[in-house]
Amino acid sequence: MSKHHLQLRINGRDVEGLVEPRTLLVHFIRETLGLTGTHIGCDTSHCGACTVDLDGKSVKSCTIFAVQAEGAEVTTIEGIAAPDGTLHALQEGFRAMHGLQCGYCTPGMIVRAYRLLQENPNPTEAEIRYGIAGNLCRCTGYQNIVRSIQYAAAKLNGVPYVEAAE
Numbered sequence: 832m833s834k835h836h837l838q839l840r841i842n843g844r845d846v847e848g849l850v851e852p853r854t855l856l857v858h859f860i861r862e863t864l865g866l867t868g869t870h871i872g873c874d875t876s877h878c879g880a881c882t883v884d885l886d887g888k889s890v891k892s893c894t895i896f897a898v899q900a901e902g903a904e905v906t907t908i909e910g911i912a913a914p915d916g917t918l919h920a921l922q923e924g925f926r927a928m929h930g931l932q933c934g935y936c937t938p939g940m941i942v943r944a945y946r947l948l949q950e951n952p953n954p955t956e957a958e959i960r961y962g963i964a965g966n967l968c969r970c971t972g973y974q975n976i977v978r979s980i981q982y983a984a985a986k987l988n989g990v991p992y993v994e995a996a997e
């Protein structure tokens with residue numbers, strides 16, 4: 832099968848590679864680029880474990896072909912922390928608020944929440960729950976995932992995180 836020469840920018844780095852037309856973006860990211868923080872949980876567009884940020888939108892990378900990302904700007908979980916390794920507020924939030932159990936959904940959740948907080952820097956709990964509706968946590972730790980995102984929103988807004996009354 833003929834291969835396509837793909838170029839894109841990922842986590843601030845220009846990358847290129849040869850891909851078959853049928854190669855999914857998630858496979859290019861994981862297997863060609865070796866960025867295995869992006870997980871595959873279903874391969875059928877349901878779970879969101881493969882979520883990446885593509886040109887300012889959350890995208891399930893098992894849902895698009897690598898060639899569709901030609902020239903795009905992509906951010907994966909490996910690109911969320913600062914270049915010096917300082918954790919992003921979301922990463923800090925997931926750690927502080929115990930937002931993960933097995934951690935399988937976590938990269939996709941964080942990358943999705945990263946875009947959510949850019950679109951809506953001060954979301955309500957309902958808006959967070961709606962915003963992550965495309966990301967499934969098989970450990971069902973949604974309560975702490977929501978708290979983690981609230982923690983990050985507070986930090987990014989420069990205000991103290993106040994736990995909502997149950």
Ligand code: FES
Nearest residue numbers: 872874878879893
């Ligand atoms: Fe892409 Fe589940 S692996 S949505």
Ligand code: FES
Nearest residue numbers: 932934968969970
């Ligand atoms: Fe296990 Fe979400 S922490 S799937």
